[in-house]
Amino acid sequence: EPEVTQTPSHQVTQMGQEVILRCVPISNHLYFYWYRQILGQKVEFLVSFYNNEISEKSEIFDDQFSVERPDGSNFTLKIRSTKLEDSAMYFCASLGLAGVGYFGPGTRLTVT
Amino acid sequence: QQQVKQSPQSLIVQKGGISIINCAYENTAFDYFPWYQQFPGKGPALLIAIRPDVSEKKEGRFTISFNKSAKQFSLHIMDSQPGDSATYFCAANNQGGKLIFGQGTELSVKP
Numbered sequence: 261e262p263e264v265t266q267t268p269s270h271q272v273t274q275m276g277q278e279v280i281l282r283c284v285p286i287s288n289h290l291y292f293y294w295y296r297q298i299l300g301q302k303v304e305f306l307v308s309f310y311n312n313e314i315s316e317k318s319e320i321f322d323d324q325f326s327v328e329r330p331d332g333s334n335f336t337l338k339i340r341s342t343k344l345e346d347s348a349m350y351f352c353a354s355l356g357l358a359g360v361g362y363f364g365p366g367t368r369l370t371v372t
Numbered sequence: 373q374q375q376v377k378q379s380p381q382s383l384i385v386q387k388g389g390i391s392i393i394n395c396a397y398e399n400t401a402f403d404y405f406p407w408y409q410q411f412p413g414k415g416p417a418l419l420i421a422i423r424p425d426v427s428e429k430k431e432g433r434f435t436i437s438f439n440k441s442a443k444q445f446s447l448h449i450m451d452s453q454p455g456d457s458a459t460y461f462c463a464a465n466n467q468g469g470k471l472i473f474g475q476g477t478e479l480s481v482k483p
Contacts, residue, residue: 264415293470303416303461303473316470351415353471361406361463361471363415 262286264364266352272370273342281337281367283352289362291355292335294327296320297366298348306350309335342371374399376464378474385481391449393477395462398443402464406471407436407447410459419460420447452481 265284273279285292294306307317307327314327324346326338335354339346352364378395385391395405404423408416422429422436422445429436435448449456462474 295471295473302475305470305472308470360418360421361465362418363408366413366415 262362264352264354264362266350266364266367268367269365270368270370272372275344275371276341278338278340279342279369281339281350281352281369283335283337283364284333285335285352285354286356286362287333289354289356291315292329293353293355293361294337295351295353295363296348297351303351306337339369342369344371347371374472376462376472376474378462378477380477381475382478383480385452385479387452387454387481387483389452389481391452391456391479391481392446393460393462393479394444394446395464395474396442396444397464397472399464399466400443401466402472403466404464405436405438405445406463407434408461408463408473410461410476416461449479452479454481454483457481 267282292309295303297303305318307321308315324340329335347370349366349368351366353361355361376397406421407419409419410416420431420434422438424440427438433450438445457480460477463471465471
């Protein structure tokens with residue numbers, strides 16, 4: 261069964277540093293997403309991406325965040341100048357034509 | 373209007389019992405209602421999903437009941453097992469749109 265993959269599984273960074281989280285969505289999917297889950301809380305939408313541009317973003321997704329799909333397979337989330345409150349699990353997801361969403365295993369980001 | 377409200381927040385069920393988790397939505401444009409199961413340290417995994425043209429969908433021990441007029445849907449887990457212990461999220465979206473998640477229900481099935 262096809263799956264969404266994410267790297268790294270765990271990223272530790274110092275406050276103020278930049279991090280890039282990587283995802284490889286399912287190859288024939290068209291819609292891509294990043295979600296965030298702070299420990300013990302619900303999964304929160306960050307951004308959706310379609311046709312090589314952002315289609316929707318949440319209030320959380322401010323100028324500190326950016327996404328891109330540089331080579332047609334990878335889908336990245338960049339967080340500039342990380343803050344302590346950015347510590348969370350970050351999930352990539354992709355959506356096929358049938359509307360079924362598949363999530364990656366997540367990247368645990370720890371900002372110290 | 374984009375919210376999906378989920379209850380209860382936590383649920384303890386005896387092995388063999390029925391687990392019931394409820395969700396309510398507001399946006400009538402939603403046309404796809406999946407349930408995700410999440411184990412600690414893992415990403416949410418699609419469990420079962422329903423579209424509003426049917427009132428019930430069953431897959432094994434898992435059943436979704438859908439009430440379009442009330443804008444509610446629920447997950448029933450029959451013969452609950454300790455291995456079902458996980459966090460369950462309901463969600464909703466419209467085609468191509470973002471998935472909106474409920475707050476999650478932490479299910480614990482006691483042996």
